[in-house]
Amino acid sequence: MVRLVALDMDGTLLNSRLEISEANRKAIALACENGARIVLCSGRPIKGLVRYIEELGLYNDEEFLIGFNGALVVQAKSKKRVYEQGMSGKDAKVLARTASEIGANCIIHFADHAMTPVENFYSTLEATVNGIPLVIGDPETIDDHATVMKVLFLDYEHILEGYLPRIPEAIRQKHELVRTAPFFLEFLDKGLSKYSALSALARELGIGNEEVMAIGDSENDYEMIKYSGVGVAMGNAADEIKKAAKLVTRTEDEDGVAYALNKVMNLGMEEFKGG
Structure with missing residues (x-):
């Protein structure tokens, strides 16, 4: 029995128009009626997830949000x-x-706001899309003991591509690196992933790993798809992600989340009869 459903956002729950389809909304409502709890699980900040949980009619404390690729669960x-x-x-x-040394801009994400040394197209886009306050300031003013959710390098693809082979070993030893878009390079605390956060949440709720269903499409979804009880890869996922999954569903523009929930939880949705 599935008791906890973790849903990635971009390329998974959201279609290519960044919308939640009617079929996906319906399937999620039926999954809740069948005893499942929903957790939106994203690289986005928590504030960037609130409007979607509201849209699903699940803005309550029975459901959860995992933001910053697992750095924070609320x-x-x-x-x-x-x-x-x-x-x-x-x-x-x-x-x-x-x-600064490689000529890239960065955003330092705290739980409820972000800081960047230089405002540019990418930093403004990141803040606007997620509805977070963006402070323009010197990172050297940050307290050494402050808690930072993640650091994001944002810049032209060729700048980040040129940097990847030159990442110092000291940085690799202290951080997880996640590439979610050509112009994004994320740095997380070592050992952190969506799956580590999802596992912690499941333990808190007394839910076994075999009762967890995780659906995603990207590199940052790999662990939760591979190791959750029911790992589902979207039809638009890369081959590596599909190989890690127990089930491959339809694409984000073909109601892939709804199709997977219906199939695994036997929701009886008419939309997928015979499919």
Whole structure:
């Protein structure tokens, strides 16, 4: 029995128009009626997830939000923290200096706002899309003991591509690296992933791993798809992600989330009869 459903956002729950389809909304409602709890699980900040949980009619404290690729887990409505694994302000400053050295801009994400040394197209886009305050300031002013959710390098693809082979071993040893878009390179605390946060949440709720269903499409979904009880890859996922999954569903523009929920939880949706 599926008791907890983790849903990635971009390329999974959201279609290519960044909308939640009617079929996906219906399937999620039916899954809840059948005893499942929903957790939106994204690289986005928590504030960037709230409008979607509201749209699903699940803005309550029975459902949860996992933001920053697993760095923070909160109850959907109260925002009470269930799990947190950030990096220190000291480590974030090292990354900010590194970004400056390679000529890339960066955003330092805190739980409720972000800081960037230079406002540019990508930093403004990141803040606007997620509805977070963006402070323009010197990262060296960050307290060494502050908790930072993640550091994001944002710049032209060729700048980030040129940097990847030159990442110092000291940084690789202290951080997880996630590439979610050509112009994004994310740095997380070592050992952190969506799956580590999802596992912590499941333990908190007394839910076994075999009762967890995870649906996603990207590199940052790999662990939760591979290791959750029911790991589902979207039809638009890369082959590596599909190979890690127990089930491959339809694409984000073909109601892939609804199709998977209906198939695994036997929801009886007419839309997928015979499909």
